[in-house]
Amino acid sequence: MSEYVVSINQRKYSIQLLGNNEIIVNSKKINVHVSKVSDYSFLFHLGNKVFEITTNKIDQNRFGLLIDGWYYDTIVRTTLQETVNELQQIKSKTKHHSDVKAPMPGLLLKLIKQIGDEVKLGEPILLLEAMKMENELRSPSSGRIKNIFYKEGQSVEKDSIILTIE
Amino acid sequence: MIKKILIANRGEIAHRIIKACRELNIISAAIYSEADKTALHVRRADEAFLIGPPPASDSYLNKEKIIKLAKEIGADAIHPGYGFLSENSEFIKMVEDSGLIFIGPSSTSAMMMGEKTSARRLMKENNVPIVPGTTEPIYTVNEGKKIAEEIGYPVMLKAAAGGGGKGMRKISSGDEFESSFSQARNESLKAFGSNEVYLEKFIENPKHIEVQIFADKYGNYVHLFERECSVQRRHQKVIEEAPSISVDDSTRNKITRAAVKAAKACNYFNAGTIEFLMDNDKNFYFLEMNTRLQVEHPVTEMITGLDIVKLQIKIASGEKLSIRQEDIKIHGHAVECRIYAEDVDNNFAPSTGKITHHRLTSGPGIRIDRGIDVMSEVPIYYDPMLAKVIAWGIDREEALARMKRALSEYQIGGVITNIPAFNWMLKQKSFLDGSFDINFLDKEFLPLLPGKWKDSSSEEYEEIAAVLGAILKEGELQTTISQNKVGHCNLWKGQNYE
Incomplete structure (x- = not known):
């Protein structure tokens, strides 16, 4: 038997794979049969119901699943990984600075604020151009800009830290 | 030839x-x-x-x-x-x-309509109603602020050379003017090579109704009825329909006549679209003319049975219009959903990457116009639209039912798309009863982000996703083990979970 914690949309599911098609989802026992159609497609039988699921592996712990026009970003951890992850989250919450990450890949068009500037929550701090649109990023917290890791005109990857506020 | x-x-x-x-x-x-x-x-x-x-x-x-x-x-x-x-x-x-x-049209027609301020002047002269505002570009913040105060906030700043929502900003008060002015000018310069912008009065809660017209080089004009394009986000259309549920016969008669008048005013030939804003009382105002093929042309093709692109080519090669106005009829109803590579719940962030899996939807009344296939790259350099799903039905109800069915079958892997968001849009009361306007998504959808727009059917699937996620992860771990142990036979790998 193996046990996993699956996070989707900020909800957590405890999944125990018992073998013999038996699975416990948050203490509810279900009978499931899964067959692989291709590397990107699975058939999922739940009792008499059948679902065709498109899968996309994002990394070892993360899968994008498309079911009947609905999309789920699932993060799967073993119970041990989950415990480690929770400890890390508590640690990062106690730190007093926040990172401004690129919500999309794009080009850093303009830094409205510079290192050392005071910023208020919600104040525009930079312009990011993606797919020909200018997007204004606003400050996630109030404080002073500590570091800026990119220059104007540079391209940034999604989720990369552009600057930090403390 | x-x-x-x-x-x-x-x-x-x-x-x-x-x-x-x-x-x-x-x-x-x-x-x-x-x-x-x-x-x-x-x-x-x-x-x-x-x-x-x-x-x-x-x-x-x-x-x-x-x-x-x-x-x-x-x-x-x-x-x-x-x-x-x-x-x-x-x-x-x-x-x-x-x-x-x-x-397409002549350079002269395109120029007359492309420069939005001169187009507004031309329409005014030809008795096509326009939105109140300037008919000349604005060059300074002070000048703009003065005019904005005259016509009254809120106002819209628009690229004189523009279209498609680029270089466009709504301004609610004088404080916002300066930053919006420079943003609109920058965007316009980048998208169209000109930083000229103009001002229009902001019409409250209008619908976006446009009319497809067609003309040959011999002065023959026809219209192919209207399209309803009010479901928009940041001035980019998301759902389009033909005909519009809000246009009655008398309004249709008036708006299509106005569209043909607008096309004649610039001696237009080939395919073109006249965009209008329509208020609650069914008054309509000329917004702009798109002197080209439109993204949403398929819905018009579906209800008229005409092939707009082939007609374009025939007319360009010098043929006369082979269709007469009285022969063009509306048959049934068509809807189009634009599939964008974007993560709706993550502030609509564009999703780039390689398409790993692609299975088209099909069946009665369904058409897909697409730019992607398996192993296509979705690069950051261009528009994030991947495909358009078009559904035809004998009436709106059937077209929408087919659309929902088709979207649930369409499988795209490798990038995140906006397909799930249509599950929400296509069943909203205001969308179904036709009372929606161009603020539909801003007012009703955006406040539900992230995630709150998902309903109970989504929750059932979420549990299934969680289970499959765990099974896939188990498969990943097993694969790692089997790679480490030479000769170990893994019965699960690539097969069934028993």
């Missing part, structure tokens, strides 16, 4: 034009940037030519290079698609001067 067409575009529209060429036995020549080497339009064209590096300014917007190439390869005509150079009157003039045929 046109024997070979250079298609100066990419994505689904280049693919759409290739299909028309094939049906007319015309050779299609695609151009592509270094980012589009294996793009679908390249795969489907008869001939394909590398035009330059990924940024559009070095490739799909390189006027001289495109015309030179067309001459070298012996093309007779250039089809510009939409976006890129399609409404650039300077480019059209260059094509005309080179002796090639431009599949």
